[in-house]
Amino acid sequence: AQKITQTQPGMFxxxxxxxxxxxxxxxxDPSYGLFWYKQPSSGEMIFLIYQxxxxxxxxxxxxxxxxxxxxxxxxxxxxxxSQLGDSAMYFCAMREGPGTYKYIFGTxxxxxxxx
Amino acid sequence: EAGVAQSPRxxxxxxxxxxxxxCNPISGHATLYWYQQILGQGPKLLIQFQNNGVVDDSxxxxxxxxxxxxxxxxxxxxxxxxxxxxxxxxxxxxxxDRANTGELFFGEGSRLTxx
Numbered sequence: 001a002q003k004i005t006q007t008q009p010g011m012f013x014x015x016x017x018x019x020x021x022x023x024x025x026x027x028x029d030p031s032y033g034l035f036w037y038k039q040p041s042s043g044e045m046i047f048l049i050y051q052x053x054x055x056x057x058x059x060x061x062x063x064x065x066x067x068x069x070x071x072x073x074x075x076x077x078x079x080x081x082s083q084l085g086d087s088a089m090y091f092c093a094m095r096e097g098p099g100t101y102k103y104i105f106g107t108x109x110x111x112x113x114x115x
Numbered sequence: 116e117a118g119v120a121q122s123p124r125x126x127x128x129x130x131x132x133x134x135x136x137x138c139n140p141i142s143g144h145a146t147l148y149w150y151q152q153i154l155g156q157g158p159k160l161l162i163q164f165q166n167n168g169v170v171d172d173s174x175x176x177x178x179x180x181x182x183x184x185x186x187x188x189x190x191x192x193x194x195x196x197x198x199x200x201x202x203x204x205x206x207x208x209x210x211x212d213r214a215n216t217g218e219l220f221f222g223e224g225s226r227l228t229x230x
């Protein structure tokens with residue numbers, strides 16, 4: 001069965017420093033997609049980055065990068081040069097297989113950026 | 116393009132009352148989801164529609180929750196009778212089929228408080 005685990009309930013990072021948010025997953029399907037979403041206090045879910053299971057390179061989107069280690073089944077989010085506006089909840093999510101469009105989410109990590 | 120629309124944004128009811136939430140996905144998105152997000156937790160899938168058919172409702176408490184998507188476009192989620200533990204944000208999301216990354220697009224959510 002699909003499973004997403006985020007073991008860090010909360011994290012602090014100093015402004016302008018980098019931070020890594022951990023995510024491990026479990027699936028028996030060779031084809032899957034991994035996502036990270038940001039949820040500020042206002043509540044909307046903002047898509048950040050995507051990694052496909054067959055992608056050879058780690059995904060990057062601006063200050064966000066995904067450290068994909070397939071053998072370890074981990075998909076950690078790295079935020080470089082943290083900004084105060086990065087303070088939010090961050091959710092890791094997985095979609096199994098092509099065409100199923102079933103997504104599950106982890107429990108989230110609350111990130112607080114300190115000035 | 117217009118985003119996922121949800122209403123109402125906030126609703127306060129007493130236990131045993133009923134409530135309905137409405138969602139209009141992004142135009143052309145055949146797959147629509149309702150998630151329940153309890154405070155401090157990740158979104159939990161309640162029901163998934165493909166066009167007007169139900170793909171997955173295994174986690175929908177069918178004794179009190181119902182959902183429909185009659186014309187394959189907008190959808191309504193109903194709770195009757197509500198319980199205290201139904202207090203949560205109800206998120207509607209949609210996805211464009213056969214999209215390259217397949218990220219979910221979320222509405223702003225409907226926050227329910229049951230007193």
